Structures are given as structure tokens and as C-alpha cells.
Amino acid sequence: MATTRDFEGKVALVTGASSGIGAATARHLASGGASVALAARDRGRLEKLATELGGQTLVVPTDLLDRRQRGELIRACVSRFGKLDILINSAGSSGVAHSPPPTSRAGRRCWSSTFWLP
Numbered sequence: 001m002a003t004t005r006d007f008e009g010k011v012a013l014v015t016g017a018s019s020g021i022g023a024a025t026a027r028h029l030a031s032g033g034a035s036v037a038l039a040a041r042d043r044g045r046l047e048k049l050a051t052e053l054g055g056q057t058l059v060v061p062t063d064l065l066d067r068r069q070r071g072e073l074i075r076a077c078v079s080r081f082g083k084l085d086i087l088i089n090s091a092g093s094s095g096v097a098h099s100p101p102p103t104s105r106a107g108r109r110c111w112s113s114t115f116w117l118p
């Protein structure tokens with residue numbers, strides 16, 4: 001947790017905010033006074049975190065492998081908060097070692113989210 005209001009007046013976008021490093025970073029930024037946009041695919045987990053954080057949060061369920069949804073995410077953030085100061089790009093996957101081969105549809109998604117998530 002931030003001990004001061006270091007991020008007061010700042011707008012942050014955190015991808016991968018539904019879990020792990022992204023969720024922890026979102027908590028840190030919010031406790032420091034930032035307005036935080038939360039992005040990942042799981043709306044339920046994002047909304048639970050937004051409720052926990054209170055204050056200025058925006059939930060934007062997004063599949064970052066989809067170019068159109070990436071554009072919508074930025075537009076939603078700027079539309080709500082008027083700017084974007086901080087980007088924490090934490091979305092990703094480390095499960096590739098246990099994934100199906102990249103020749104299958106499921107395997108291609110796993111390899112994509114491991115190596116090519118923007």
C-alpha cells in the first residue's frame with residue numbers, strides 16, 4: 001500500500017487487474033490517490049476489486065488479444081477520466097509450458113497471451 005497520496009490527480013490504466021500483480025498494483029495506485037481503470041476479461045473479478053477500492057475506478061472488461069477491444073479500452077479510460085498518466089501492462093500468462101500445442105485453437109490463444117499480449 002502507498003503510504004502517502006503519491007498518485008493524487010493521476011489516472012492509471014492497469015491491465016491484468018483481475019488477478020496477481022495487476023490487482024496488487026491497482027490496490028497500490030488507488031491507495032495512493034490515483035483514479036484507476038481496471039482491465040482484464042473477467043468482469044466479476046474486476047467489479048469485486050472496484051468495490052474493494054471504492055473511489056475513482058472504472059471497470060473495462062477487455063480481451064487484449066482483440067485489437068478493437070484494445071481501442072475501446074483506451075477510449076473508455078479517456079472518456080471517463082479525461083487523460084491517461086500511467087500504464088501498468090500486467091496482463092499475460094505463464095502457463096505456456098502446460099498448454100496444448102500451438103497448432104490447436106486453445107494452444108494458439110495461450111501462446112499468444114504469453115508472447116504477444118500488448
Ligand SMILES: NC(=O)c1ccc[n+]([C@@H]2O[C@H](COP(=O)([O-])OP(=O)(O)OC[C@H]3O[C@@H](n4cnc5c(N)ncnc54)[C@H](OP(=O)(O)O)[C@@H]3O)[C@@H](O)[C@H]2O)c1
Nearest residue numbers: 016017018019020021040041042063064065091092093094
Ligand atoms: N508472478 C510472477 O512471479 C511473475 C514473474 C515474471 C513474470 N510474470 C508475468 O507477469 C504477468 C502477470 O503475472 P501474474 O502472476 O500477476 O499472473 P496472473 O495472476 O495469472 O494474472 C494474469 C492477468 O492477465 C489477465 N489476462 C490474461 N490474458 C488476457 C487477455 N487476453 N486479455 C486481458 N487480460 C488477460 C488475467 O485476467 P483475465 O483472465 O480476467 O483476463 C489476469 O488478470 C504475466 O505475464 C506473467 O507471466 C509473473
